[in-house]
Amino acid sequence: MITYDHIMIRFGELSTKGKNKKDFIRTLADNIKNALKDWPELSFETRYDHIYVGLNNLPYEPVIERLQDVSGIHALSLVYRASKDIEDIKNSALALMREEQGKTFKVKVKRGDKTYPIISDEITRIVASHVLRNTPDLKVDVHNPEILLSIEVRQEAAYIFSKTFLGAGGYPLGVGGKSMHMLSGGIDSPVAAYLMMKRGVSIECIHFASPPYTQMGVIYKLEDLLHVLNRYQTRIRLHIVPFTKIQEAIYDNAPESYCITLMRRMMFRLADGLAKRRKCPVISSGESIGQVASQTLQSMHVINAVTNTPVIRPLATTDKLEIIKISKKIGTYDISIRPYEDCCTIFTPKAPKTMPHQDEVEAFEKKFDYETMIKEALNNIEVKIISLDQQEDNLL
Amino acid sequence: MANIIYLDNAATAKVDPEVLDSYNQITLKYFANPSSIHSLGQEASRLLDKSREQILNVLKLTHHEVIYTSGATEANNLAIKGYCFANRTRGNHIITSVSEHPSVLNTVLELKDFGYEVTILPVNEKGAIEVNSLKAAIKENTILVSLMMVNNETGAINPIKEIGKYLKKFPKIAFHVDMVQAMGKLPLDLENIDMFSIAGHKIHGLLGSGLLVKEKKIILKAINNGGGQENNLRSGTNALALSASLAKAVRIAISNQAKDYEHVKALSKKLLDYLKDNQDKYLINSHFEENPYIVNFSLRNHKASVVVEALSNRGIMVSSLSACHAKHEDYSAVVYAMTNDLNIAHNTIRVSFGRDNTLEEVDELVKNLEQIIKEIKQ
Numbered sequence: 083m084i085t086y087d088h089i090m091i092r093f094g095e096l097s098t099k100g101k102n103k104k105d106f107i108r109t110l111a112d113n114i115k116n117a118l119k120d121w122p123e124l125s126f127e128t129r130y131d132h133i134y135v136g137l138n139n140l141p142y143e144p145v146i147e148r149l150q151d152v153s154g155i156h157a158l159s160l161v162y163r164a165s166k167d168i169e170d171i172k173n174s175a176l177a178l179m180r181e182e183q184g185k186t187f188k189v190k191v192k193r194g195d196k197t198y199p200i201i202s203d204e205i206t207r208i209v210a211s212h213v214l215r216n217t218p219d220l221k222v223d224v225h226n227p228e229i230l231l232s233i234e235v236r237q238e239a240a241y242i243f244s245k246t247f248l249g250a251g252g253y254p255l256g257v258g259g260k261s262m263h264m265l266s267g268g269i270d271s272p273v274a275a276y277l278m279m280k281r282g283v284s285i286e287c288i289h290f291a292s293p294p295y296t297q298m299g300v301i302y303k304l305e306d307l308l309h310v311l312n313r314y315q316t317r318i319r320l321h322i323v324p325f326t327k328i329q330e331a332i333y334d335n336a337p338e339s340y341c342i343t344l345m346r347r348m349m350f351r352l353a354d355g356l357a358k359r360r361k362c363p364v365i366s367s368g369e370s371i372g373q374v375a376s377q378t379l380q381s382m383h384v385i386n387a388v389t390n391t392p393v394i395r396p397l398a399t400t401d402k403l404e405i406i407k408i409s410k411k412i413g414t415y416d417i418s419i420r421p422y423e424d425c426c427t428i429f430t431p432k433a434p435k436t437m438p439h440q441d442e443v444e445a446f447e448k449k450f451d452y453e454t455m456i457k458e459a460l461n462n463i464e465v466k467i468i469s470l471d472q473q474e475d476n477l478l
Numbered sequence: 479m480a481n482i483i484y485l486d487n488a489a490t491a492k493v494d495p496e497v498l499d500s501y502n503q504i505t506l507k508y509f510a511n512p513s514s515i516h517s518l519g520q521e522a523s524r525l526l527d528k529s530r531e532q533i534l535n536v537l538k539l540t541h542h543e544v545i546y547t548s549g550a551t552e553a554n555n556l557a558i559k560g561y562c563f564a565n566r567t568r569g570n571h572i573i574t575s576v577s578e579h580p581s582v583l584n585t586v587l588e589l590k591d592f593g594y595e596v597t598i599l600p601v602n603e604k605g606a607i608e609v610n611s612l613k614a615a616i617k618e619n620t621i622l623v624s625l626m627m628v629n630n631e632t633g634a635i636n637p638i639k640e641i642g643k644y645l646k647k648f649p650k651i652a653f654h655v656d657m658v659q660a661m662g663k664l665p666l667d668l669e670n671i672d673m674f675s676i677a678g679h680k681i682h683g684l685l686g687s688g689l690l691v692k693e694k695k696i697i698l699k700a701i702n703n704g705g706g707q708e709n710n711l712r713s714g715t716n717a718l719a720l721s722a723s724l725a726k727a728v729r730i731a732i733s734n735q736a737k738d739y740e741h742v743k744a745l746s747k748k749l750l751d752y753l754k755d756n757q758d759k760y761l762i763n764s765h766f767e768e769n770p771y772i773v774n775f776s777l778r779n780h781k782a783s784v785v786v787e788a789l790s791n792r793g794i795m796v797s798s799l800s801a802c803h804a805k806h807e808d809y810s811a812v813v814y815a816m817t818n819d820l821n822i823a824h825n826t827i828r829v830s831f832g833r834d835n836t837l838e839e840v841d842e843l844v845k846n847l848e849q850i851i852k853e854i855k856q
Contacts, residue, residue: 297515297520298517298520298521299520299523299524302520302524476500477503477504477525477722477726478500478525478528478529478532478722478725478726478729
């Protein structure tokens with residue numbers, strides 16, 4: 083029996099990217115190999131406009147499923163690699179068609195190798211008539227075929243396929259650089275992280291912990307969230323910043339209604355300091371306009387004033403229901419809703435400022451030496467690496 | 479006894495050392511109460527959550543939850559009483575079968591005292607339930623069907639997949655399946671099942687561990703009340719080491735299912751070949767060769783209890799009646815329901831295989847059985 087033996091990977095938007103294309107493809111190829119390293123049997127071939135994964139008799143479903151999470155892939159086709167001999171092409175096509183379910187078909191030929199002596203139309207006719215002659219109930223339907231049999235004749239071989247799957251799209255992870263991502267453990271920040279990754283940006287995460295007001299459960303929750311995101315970025319660095327002292331100082335020196343604004347400013351200062359140290363040119367967060375008091379435009383203005391580093395907010399204009407939908411799709415929702423308090427939800431003021439004034443904020447900040455505290459916090463960061471190949475302890 | 483040949487795996491299977499190792503490690507390291515909020519308790523709670531998640535992943539279930547219990551008896555009680563008590567307003571009719579394990583049958587019968595109606599389906603001559611008899615039993619007020627996938631005495635396989643599909647037409651009826659003898663042994667199709675029970679010790683896990691898996695939307699009333707553990711359905715401090723080791727036992731059982739099946743198939747074929755060649759002495763009660771794990775046969779001319787005792791004296795452990803019935807009745811109700819022959823039902827022997835058994839052990843069994851049958855009085 084004849085079976086599909088390769089997966090053909092088509093690139094997404096990067097085909098438009100001119101001279102950077104080589105780097106992009108190299109990065110994508112590395113990401114693909116990394117994502118598939120559980121299957122040492124697979125082989126890889128990178129060519130100018132496709133990457134080929136040789137299945138070597140492995141079932142294709144789990145491999146395709148894995149690849150659908152790799153950003154920068156436009157589409158995936160399950161292909162059979164035939165020689166360029168027209169006899170081989172038509173016989174392989176017939177054998178593959180016999181395995182298909184469906185009553186109508188159409189043959190579509192692309193002749194990438196322009197030196198190939200038979201033109202596309204002629205190949206189409208040869209293959210289609212061969213299939214028609216040798217199958218009892220298949221008919222041609224050029225408008226709405228149940229089976230679209232594609233043949234691509236390239237330099238190295240002819241590829242025959244009928245099954246194509248959509249990829250994740252976006253850019254290969256890493257080509258967009260690196261962002262310091264603010265991760266709280268709620269619903270939004272993991273979704274924002276996913277969108278950054280999809281755009282080709284790899285992330286490091288910064289989290290603010292206020293023990294004993296916040297619990298260890300939050301950290302476990304973050305680990306579990308990042309473990310889900312490992313599907314897209316196989317290794318993620320999580321920086322846990324001790325925030326208790328700063329938070330206590332804020333509550334000692336500012337009225338309750340201003341505390342959230344001050345906290346967010348401190349967090350951005352810390353994220354900025356860490357971003358510089360970790361060579362991340364941008365900061366990203368899960369903020370969405372108007373969702374809470376600290377996310378009104380006026381609040382964003384006052385909070386953002388502490389840094390010149392660009393802050394990317396992929397969810398800025400997305401509404402909550404849409405965010406929830408994405409989080410369910412990527413599998414972070416159930417973890418996000420575990421009931422643990424993070425440092426933004428403890429001591430929540432009854433009436434937080436939605437229109438904070440920068441001069442007032444600055445006056446409160448002058449009352450304590452936050453700069454030293456920030457330095458101290460940055461020097462006491464705990465780092466965890468969350469990665470795909472992290473072996474769960476063998477207890478389970 | 480130096481060399482024991484253990485062929486009573488359907489009663490209980492020897493614990494897998496890897497499972498025991500997890501149990502020991504967790505008992506020593508994660509001894510805190512998973513409900514405590516200190517970090518040790520939280521770590522325990524996290525391991526507990528992960529174990530549940532793993533079970534659902536391994537079984538490829540997405541809309542379900544895991545309730546840990548002390549075993550399948552408790553899981554069956556919770557499923558049946560819990561569902562009937564919580565859904566009394568929907569109806570009061572329960573359907574089960576004559577071949578069920580006592581933990582199902584007696585639970586259902588007890589509900590009669592609480593005003594529930596019960597239909598007990600018969601089995602056919604192969605020991606399985608007929609889909610048509612189930613269809614005929616469904617009434618306006620039916621709320622629960624509880625059936626086993628594999629019979630523990632004969633190994634008969636019930637048409638669970640077909641029944642599950644049919645019952646989907648009746649949104650008011652929940653379908654509970656006792657999976658105890660099927661889990662890890664046969665390929666499972668869990669798609670149209672609302673609840674199912676598993677026992678750890680039948681899949682080389684620990685005695686005292688078990689679970690009920692149910693679809694999240696199924697509402698149960700707790701049988702054990704207390705501190706609200708297990709999503710308020712089974713109060714009592716969770717025995718984390720048992721629960722987590724069960725998750726491991728399930729994982730090992732499922733991942734080895736195909737391989738173990740082939741191995742056990744060869745064992746049972748050997749025994750069945752011998753029994754088929756000697757039909758003057760034996761009547762085979764197991765009619766499902768798709769399930770090689772249990773081979774049940776009756777002695778035509780000898781007393782089973784004597785033969786089981788004689789085999790036991792030679793270090794070979796098999797069952798006459800299933801261990802759960804052994805103390806109460808002196809004949810197999812299931813085999814009686816199949817054959818309508820009291821002598822045959824009196825003299826059943828059950829050989830149940832496990833992944834550790836070998837072909838040599840089956841040879842020994844056959845050799846000794848042959849000798850004993852010759853030696854003892856008819």
